[in-house]
Amino acid sequence: MSRLFEHFGAEGKGYAQPSPMLPATELDLPSNMVRKQLPRWPRLSEPEMVRHYTWLSKRNFGIDTGFYPLGSCTMKHNPRVNEVVAQLPGIADIHPHQPEHQLQGLLSIYYEMQDMLAICAGMDAVTLQPVAGAQGEFTAVRCFQEYFRHRGEHHRTKVIVPDSAHGTNPASAAMAGFEIIEIPSQEDGRIDLSALRAVVGDDTAAMMITNPNTLGLFEQDIAEASSIVHEVGGLMYYDGANFNAILGRTSPGLMGFDAVHYNLHKTFSQPHGGGGPGSGPIGVKEHLAPFLPSPIVARRAPTDDEKKQCVDDHWYTWHTPEHTIGKVQQWHGNAGAVLRCWAYYRRYGKELRTMSEHAVLNANYLRHAIHREAKAAGVDHLFVDGADTIVAKHEFTLSLGPAKESLGISAMDVAKGLLDMGYMAPTVYFPLVVPECMMIEPTETESKETLDTFARDFCKVLQLDAETLHNAPTTTPVRRVDEVYAARNLCLRHPFDDD
Amino acid sequence: MVDQLPNLGREEEMLKEMGVASIDALFADVPESVRMVGDLPLPDAQSEEELLADAKRLLGANLALGDQPSFLGAGLYRNFVPSCVFQLVTRGEFLTSYTPYQPEVSQGMLQAMWEFQSLISELIAMPITNLSLYDGSTAAAEALTCAVRVHTRKAEQKDTVYISELTPPDRVSVIHNYCQGAGIKVETLRHDENGCINLDDVERARGSCAVYVEQPNPLGIIDGGYPSLKEIIGDKTALIVGVQPVSLGLLEAPGNYGADIVIGEGQPLGSPITGGGPVYGIFGCTQPYLRLMPGRIVGRSIDVDGKEAYCLTLSTREQHIRRHRATSNICTNETLIALMGAMHMSLLGPEGLEQLAVRNMAACTQLKRQLAGVEGVTLPYDGQSHFNEFVVELPASTSACLAYLEANGVVGGFDVSNWYAEKTNQMLVTVTDQTSQRDLDRLVDCLRAWAQEVSA
Ligand SMILES: Cc1ncc(COP(=O)(O)O)c(C=O)c1O
Numbered sequence: 001m002s003r004l005f006e007h008f009g010a011e012g013k014g015y016a017q018p019s020p021m022l023p024a025t026e027l028d029l030p031s032n033m034v035r036k037q038l039p040r041w042p043r044l045s046e047p048e049m050v051r052h053y054t055w056l057s058k059r060n061f062g063i064d065t066g067f068y069p070l071g072s073c074t075m076k077h078n079p080r081v082n083e084v085v086a087q088l089p090g091i092a093d094i095h096p097h098q099p100e101h102q103l104q105g106l107l108s109i110y111y112e113m114q115d116m117l118a119i120c121a122g123m124d125a126v127t128l129q130p131v132a133g134a135q136g137e138f139t140a141v142r143c144f145q146e147y148f149r150h151r152g153e154h155h156r157t158k159v160i161v162p163d164s165a166h167g168t169n170p171a172s173a174a175m176a177g178f179e180i181i182e183i184p185s186q187e188d189g190r191i192d193l194s195a196l197r198a199v200v201g202d203d204t205a206a207m208m209i210t211n212p213n214t215l216g217l218f219e220q221d222i223a224e225a226s227s228i229v230h231e232v233g234g235l236m237y238y239d240g241a242n243f244n245a246i247l248g249r250t251s252p253g254l255m256g257f258d259a260v261h262y263n264l265h266k267t268f269s270q271p272h273g274g275g276g277p278g279s280g281p282i283g284v285k286e287h288l289a290p291f292l293p294s295p296i297v298a299r300r301a302p303t304d305d306e307k308k309q310c311v312d313d314h315w316y317t318w319h320t321p322e323h324t325i326g327k328v329q330q331w332h333g334n335a336g337a338v339l340r341c342w343a344y345y346r347r348y349g350k351e352l353r354t355m356s357e358h359a360v361l362n363a364n365y366l367r368h369a370i371h372r373e374a375k376a377a378g379v380d381h382l383f384v385d386g387a388d389t390i391v392a393k394h395e396f397t398l399s400l401g402p403a404k405e406s407l408g409i410s411a412m413d414v415a416k417g418l419l420d421m422g423y424m425a426p427t428v429y430f431p432l433v434v435p436e437c438m439m440i441e442p443t444e445t446e447s448k449e450t451l452d453t454f455a456r457d458f459c460k461v462l463q464l465d466a467e468t469l470h471n472a473p474t475t476t477p478v479r480r481v482d483e484v485y486a487a488r489n490l491c492l493r494h495p496f497d498d499d
Numbered sequence: 500m501v502d503q504l505p506n507l508g509r510e511e512e513m514l515k516e517m518g519v520a521s522i523d524a525l526f527a528d529v530p531e532s533v534r535m536v537g538d539l540p541l542p543d544a545q546s547e548e549e550l551l552a553d554a555k556r557l558l559g560a561n562l563a564l565g566d567q568p569s570f571l572g573a574g575l576y577r578n579f580v581p582s583c584v585f586q587l588v589t590r591g592e593f594l595t596s597y598t599p600y601q602p603e604v605s606q607g608m609l610q611a612m613w614e615f616q617s618l619i620s621e622l623i624a625m626p627i628t629n630l631s632l633y634d635g636s637t638a639a640a641e642a643l644t645c646a647v648r649v650h651t652r653k654a655e656q657k658d659t660v661y662i663s664e665l666t667p668p669d670r671v672s673v674i675h676n677y678c679q680g681a682g683i684k685v686e687t688l689r690h691d692e693n694g695c696i697n698l699d700d701v702e703r704a705r706g707s708c709a710v711y712v713e714q715p716n717p718l719g720i721i722d723g724g725y726p727s728l729k730e731i732i733g734d735k736t737a738l739i740v741g742v743q744p745v746s747l748g749l750l751e752a753p754g755n756y757g758a759d760i761v762i763g764e765g766q767p768l769g770s771p772i773t774g775g776g777p778v779y780g781i782f783g784c785t786q787p788y789l790r791l792m793p794g795r796i797v798g799r800s801i802d803v804d805g806k807e808a809y810c811l812t813l814s815t816r817e818q819h820i821r822r823h824r825a826t827s828n829i830c831t832n833e834t835l836i837a838l839m840g841a842m843h844m845s846l847l848g849p850e851g852l853e854q855l856a857v858r859n860m861a862a863c864t865q866l867k868r869q870l871a872g873v874e875g876v877t878l879p880y881d882g883q884s885h886f887n888e889f890v891v892e893l894p895a896s897t898s899a900c901l902a903y904l905e906a907n908g909v910v911g912g913f914d915v916s917n918w919y920a921e922k923t924n925q926m927l928v929t930v931t932d933q934t935s936q937r938d939l940d941r942l943v944d945c946l947r948a949w950a951q952e953v954s955a
Contacts, residue, residue, distance in 0.1 A: 014853075022861040028884050033721055058607065093565045094563060095775075249526050273596045276836075346550045350538050
């Protein structure tokens with residue numbers, strides 16, 4: 001083990017820095033504000049520090065390590081040039097309060113991204129300020145709220161979500177103060193229009209839904225769902241976490257949505273190691289545009305003076321929407337993430353559609369390959385499709401229900417078995433509507449060979465006996481971690497002897 | 500594009516094997532009425548080289564602050580990030596991972612985050628720290644809603660919180676957005692002429708759910724009145740203190756003067772300012788807030804062999820389990836930037852942090868001294884101690900001053916009239932460990948010359 005807090009460099013020694021302009025004795029602090037004891041941090045030299053974090057990195061699995069079919073998370077390759085771009089001083093070393101003539105490059109890129117995202121989603125206006133998908137959801141429902149207030153429709157207090165929705169949907173709407181109405185899905189996992197009809201009314205503010213849904217199925221009745229909600233005066237919200245499936249083939253705008261968030265860190269590949277950072281812009285139709293957070297980027301013809309500083313034929317400027325809800329993040333969102341996603345987008349341009357097509361091709365191919373290999377290996381009775389469909393979109397679900405019933409092998413057991421085979425496990429137990437669910441999303445950046453090999457290895461895992469799988473994994477840095485122990489014996493920081 | 504898709508050109512082969520006629524057939528379930536027809540009206544794909552050339556051209560048109568003396572801060576602070584931090588954080592095993600749902604293959608990030616929690620807990624003197632919120636502003640907002648969840652039932656002033664009137668308007672706006680959904684009333688606390696909080700006014704906050712202040716405050720003042728706050732507001736009201744983490748190499752940790760929740764903009768530790776994001780929000784608290792706090796948290800545990808191991812814990816507060824009853828909607832957070840913070844802290848060590856704080860404060864003190872000799876420029880809060888920044892009162896409008904400075908190759912400070920419209924002649928001047936004596940001299944010379952010019 002390498003532990004950070006077990007590095008005991010000599011006291012008084014620390015990271016070498018230039019001398020301060022004045023000695024500490026000349027600094028004047030209120031006496032009751034002087035720190036009495038420095039933080040009990042460890043003391044590491046650079047070689048120790050580098051070795052510690054390198055050791056840690058080797059105990060971590062990323063896309064670079066191997067196949068990462070984590071459903072709903074779109075774990076695609078992160079192009080490295082994007083990291084180079086994000087470290088250029090023109091992004092790393094700029095301040096959001098600099099005047100706009102000093103930031104024309106950034107503003108032009110923001111404008112380009114707003115425009116591109118609006119086109120791809122069939123929306124009229126975009127803000128890049130929200131810094132994650134969940135914050136995009138929250139921002140959009142706040143805009144809905146102000147929109148209704150503006151129209152005097154204070155009675156619209158309810159937000160409808162299908163039971164297959166991601167947890168952030170109801171959580172975000174509840175944070176904005178809405179009451180949540182959850183409706184059951186149909187047997188086949190798709191939206192139940194009669195259940196929707198039964199709950200909509202005068203008090204409906206919005207419906208939040210993702211399409212393809214969390215089972216990887218395209219909701220064919222989506223236009224109908226939109227009109228049901230619109231007929232009662234509600235708004236339609238598109239959770240864009242699954243945008244990778246449809247980009248260039250259809251759009252939330254075409255499906256009748258009023259607002260959408262994009263998980264740029266998924267679809268546009270901003271690395272989010274360990275769980276973030278992300279970027280969650282939202283796009284809206286014209287009627288909601290006046291409520292967007294401020295500022296967004298607009299452009300106009302430059303004045304003669306401005307022409308010297310232009311990056312193209314336009315002058316880019318911050319614009320405050322007329323009835324803005326204000327800010328959801330203190331600055332201009334995750335500018336560095338937006339930049340990386342811009343770099344990602346530029347390498348596809350109008351061929352973004354090919355990206356989605358390959359995401360869907362790969363998902364369907366993998367689904368096919370798993371069934372093919374399972375038949376060959378005689379394990380096809382141990383799982384069923386999570387949903388009965390001819391084609392999936394960018395991801396698909398399997399239910400390990402039969403394995404659980406006949407052999408006592410759970411989706412979690414199979415997941416742990418896959419870790420031993422050198423894979424990241426698919427998402428398990430989500431969506432909740434599929435028993436013993438395994439949700440698999442290969443993304444477009446995996447080769448046919450990787451998919452074939454994974455399909456075979458998946459079946460090899462299913463051929464293992466229950467006891468072996470209950471004991472898996474055995475080849476990982478640690479074996480199954482006791483989450484109950486962690487919760488009962490809370491240890492959330494390094495315990496010092498003198499605490 | 501062609502270099503990003505391994506199966507480009509192999510579509511036929513794969514489709515044939517599946518028995519599917521075409522790519523179109525894979526989208527047959529998309530009803531015709533909602534299909535997009537034609538190509539996306541977007542430009543052609545670029546190669547890596549073309550992209551890089553465009554990126555350099557466009558980003559080169561931005562004025563990078565390192566290119567000239569600069570004095571802009573107001574919540575973000577230019578710092579030096581040691582080379583190791585970039586080298587290590589871009590290791591693919593860290594960079595390309597995600598939320599550690601499978602702890603057995605995510606021990607590296609989990610342990611690094613547990614260490615991050617340990618480092619920050621020590622820094623702010625709080626027993627509990629989560630592994631980051633989006634930024635300082637959302638951390639402040641979530642601290643307030645968390646405090647309401649904990650206290651409102653027994654509070655005399657239900658659903659009411661008090662924030663310092665100096666809280667920057669952009670941050671207040673975030674707070675309002677987060678609070679209004681929960682029906683929280685946000686009141687403000689007054690400050691005295693000298694820029695410090697009016698302790699008598701704080702009495703009003705007794706019986707409310709929370710008080711929020713920042714140290715140093717948004718005018719850069721180190722407020723010596725804060726140790727009295729907890730006693731004034733009592734146990735049933737949360738004291739929330741926002742910090743600039745580097746300052747804690749010199750300043751007392753809020754946990755040692757009664758804070759219940761400590762939040763902060765983590766950026767100065769480990770991250771370049773990057774136009775304001777990604778940065779990371781610090782959130783730490785005491786025991787009573789633990790089960791109602793937002794965000795992910797890592798616990799130390801054991802594996803089936805009894806070996807030390809780490810995993811996410813207390814997840815029953817979170818959206819994926821609790822859905823609309825979750826304590827927050829946060830899912831994707833800022834872990835990778837927090838990791839940069841952890842790396843920076845582990846290189847600094849306690850004395851390194853202290854020295855970094857001294858350098859920041861020394862530069863600030865030095866500039867104050869130099870400006871004291873400039874005719875026409877006054878320091879309205881001169882009697883106070885400052886960290887990183889302070890307000891200067893100018894003989895003419897700040898916008899005129901900023902234009903003059905820019906014409907002379909200096910990026911001036913923050914125009915305070917952006918916060919308070921009536922303060923047209925005030926500038927918040929920021930220095931950090933990256934400010935040199937030469938930068939200070941340049942600013943002082945320019946201000947002197949400009950002040951003479953406008954008074955003539
Ligand atoms: C379907 C779905 N919706 C919403 C989200 C929330 O997005 P984020 O994690 O960026 O906040 C996610 C991601 O985790 C998701 O998979």
